[in-house]
Amino acid sequence: MQIVFIIVSAVTLFAGIQTVSNRNLFHAALYMMLSFLGVAVLYGMLESAFMAATQLLVYIGAISILVIFAIMMTRRLMQATEPAFNSQWQWGGVASMLLFVLFVTVISQVFVVNPNVQGAFFPPAADEAIRNSVVDLGVSFVSADQYVLAFELASVLLLVALVGAIIVARPDVPDNEMEEAVVVEVVESAEMEAELVEVEAAEEEPTEAVPGGH
Amino acid sequence: MCVDSENVLCTLDFGPILRSLFPNASPALAEALVDIISIITVSTFCLLIVIFLIWLERKVIARMQDRIGPNRVGGRFGLGQTVADVAKLLTKEFVTPYGADKAAYNIAPFLIVMTALLMWAVMPFTANMVGVDLNIGLFYILSISSVSVVCLLLAGWGSNNKYALLGAFRSVAQLVSYEVPMVISLLVPIILARTMSLNGIAEAQVIPYLFVVPVSALIFYISALAETGRTPFDLLEAESEIVAGFHVEYGGMKFGMFFLAEFVSTLFMSALFATIYLGGYRFMIWEALIGPTPAILELVMFFVKMFAVYFVFIWVRATFPRVRIDQMLNFNWKFLVPLVLVLILSTALVDGLFVGQDETSAWHFWRIVAHLGFNLLIGSGALIWARRNAAARGVAKPEESMRVQAGALVEGADPHGHDDHGHHDDHHGQTAAVPAHD
Numbered sequence A: 001m002q003i004v005f006i007i008v009s010a011v012t013l014f015a016g017i018q019t020v021s022n023r024n025l026f027h028a029a030l031y032m033m034l035s036f037l038g039v040a041v042l043y044g045m046l047e048s049a050f051m052a053a054t055q056l057l058v059y060i061g062a063i064s065i066l067v068i069f070a071i072m073m074t075r076r077l078m079q080a081t082e083p084a085f086n087s088q089w090q091w092g093g094v095a096s097m098l099l100f101v102l103f104v105t106v107i108s109q110v111f112v113v114n115p116n117v118q119g120a121f122f123p124p125a126a127d128e129a130i131r132n133s134v135v136d137l138g139v140s141f142v143s144a145d146q147y148v149l150a151f152e153l154a155s156v157l158l159l160v161a162l163v164g165a166i167i168v169a170r171p172d173v174p175d176n177e178m179e180e181a182v183v184v185e186v187v188e189s190a191e192m193e194a195e196l197v198e199v200e201a202a203e204e205e206p207t208e209a210v211p212g213g214h
Numbered sequence B: 001m002c003v004d005s006e007n008v009l010c011t012l013d014f015g016p017i018l019r020s021l022f023p024n025a026s027p028a029l030a031e032a033l034v035d036i037i038s039i040i041t042v043s044t045f046c047l048l049i050v051i052f053l054i055w056l057e058r059k060v061i062a063r064m065q066d067r068i069g070p071n072r073v074g075g076r077f078g079l080g081q082t083v084a085d086v087a088k089l090l091t092k093e094f095v096t097p098y099g100a101d102k103a104a105y106n107i108a109p110f111l112i113v114m115t116a117l118l119m120w121a122v123m124p125f126t127a128n129m130v131g132v133d134l135n136i137g138l139f140y141i142l143s144i145s146s147v148s149v150v151c152l153l154l155a156g157w158g159s160n161n162k163y164a165l166l167g168a169f170r171s172v173a174q175l176v177s178y179e180v181p182m183v184i185s186l187l188v189p190i191i192l193a194r195t196m197s198l199n200g201i202a203e204a205q206v207i208p209y210l211f212v213v214p215v216s217a218l219i220f221y222i223s224a225l226a227e228t229g230r231t232p233f234d235l236l237e238a239e240s241e242i243v244a245g246f247h248v249e250y251g252g253m254k255f256g257m258f259f260l261a262e263f264v265s266t267l268f269m270s271a272l273f274a275t276i277y278l279g280g281y282r283f284m285i286w287e288a289l290i291g292p293t294p295a296i297l298e299l300v301m302f303f304v305k306m307f308a309v310y311f312v313f314i315w316v317r318a319t320f321p322r323v324r325i326d327q328m329l330n331f332n333w334k335f336l337v338p339l340v341l342v343l344i345l346s347t348a349l350v351d352g353l354f355v356g357q358d359e360t361s362a363w364h365f366w367r368i369v370a371h372l373g374f375n376l377l378i379g380s381g382a383l384i385w386a387r388r389n390a391a392a393r394g395v396a397k398p399e400e401s402m403r404v405q406a407g408a409l410v411e412g413a414d415p416h417g418h419d420d421h422g423h424h425d426d427h428h429g430q431t432a433a434v435p436a437h438d
Helices: A002-021 A025-043 A049-072 A089-110 A127-131 A133-142 A146-169 A187-209 B015-022 B027-064 B079-092 B102-122 B137-158 B162-193 B198-204 B216-229 B254-278 B284-292 B295-319 B325-351 B363-391 B398-411 B417-424
Strands: none
Touching: A002 A025, A002 B015, A025 B102, A049 A133, A049 B102, A049 B137, A049 B162, A049 B284, A127 B325, A133 A146, A133 B102, A146 B027, B015 B027, B027 B079, B027 B102, B027 B254, B027 B295, B079 B254, B102 B137, B102 B284, B137 B162, B162 B216, B162 B254, B162 B325, B198 B254, B216 B254, B216 B295, B216 B325, B254 B295, B284 B325, B325 B363
């Protein structure tokens, strides 16, 4: 288990470094996915299957796709002429080192590292606790004693973001021309497709006029 | 009927047998070896059955279209046709197009097969024949299937071809859109069964959920059609518009991998539908009358249900024409998603009435009646609304469209419409008449 942990951590760290240093933006995004995958494996090794699946679903299935679409809209995708670092890299390095020290300090205060204990920092929970962890999680989200307020606030915030995005993306045209679906996530591809369909429809019209079929 | 728990045919629990193969290994090593054997068995089964599935699909569609289908290679029914096709694919040269992003281009076919195979890990073939009974089974399946979107994007981008990229854009739009109704419609059986484990959902069904929440089942089926990219949602590889979509630059076994993944995930969706909405390996009423069934019969039952659902997939493919991209997105976001949101709200409210009471047979009966009633109400309401809406916009007047189609048939035109324009394409050269797969 230690070996697996070390390999997965090394791959995750390597992918993370490649994400910020690779000159090809598309490859950087792929490395970012790899590092997300490594984090998902780490969650799995901590017996937290729900977190691992969430990491896959949200970060690889949704956020990475969004990032790749954003990258595909940049112009300098295939050029590696831009410098990989800008003038702020020293300050960024200092900040990340400070953050790293902070994390190590806090984690080592909370979970005392004990080489005799199995697992990364603490012994594995009992089977019963692991099996019920999803139920506990679900109950704690809707229980009035625990996190129901935070959960509902987050839902409302997401709804606000969703409605706001639709308002921003909605074109300023009269209602009778608003037939096309305005869907934020797919609007870009849908527009390209709509153009393609229109072009093809225009091209196909002459053939419609040909009588007789076969 | 089957009380002898020592008999393997009764339980189909291969764990002890596999473990007894490694008497001298340490427990951890033995477990690892057992896991590896199980993984190899399940993936080999999935890969090999595709050979049969392709033959079945070609044969069934051929019969539905009044043709004979493959009938030469390999004996009586053309059984060896797919084997010959696979051999042909395997012997082809590996080509990487000029200017392709080599890493993305080459990794995509492997990743997409991996995602298609990984989902089988939680599928219960019988109560004991299951890779791992995760308590988040359905959520695991959804998260894995969301990764396949990445593979399509990799393939489309890596090919350095605008048709491939357009195909990938279409695929992502379609897959991301139809994930929404699929996830929400799967929440309905989760609410009913109070678990996300596939075994748990199969065990929780008193009568198959298809007859308790038919609207949820229908929405899941439509979303599954779109998620696997099959007709009528196969516009992501529309030959007449974008040549072949995201895999246009792939040849040989690299193309074969995409083909393989499509069939494996279609079979998986059939198995998932069979498990969630038809009770999977269980015998339902017969169980209540006669008692527990031997596991070997359960396995047969699972396969019967799975292939029954798969047959409907083929049937749909042979029947429906392809939809357009705007129709596909409008249908999803303006019809399916609102419908499924209403459905999930009503299901939660109705099921809330039954929380915390004794689970007697009367409780089960009234719960089923309540859910079925609300489902039928919502389903028929949605259909009536859709018809009124379409009539108001002048889109669909059923009688008139029927008459038009009949007239077209009389005049000798092909009812399938736009696909056939490729045959007399003197004006535009780029829609080359690419033949369909079969």
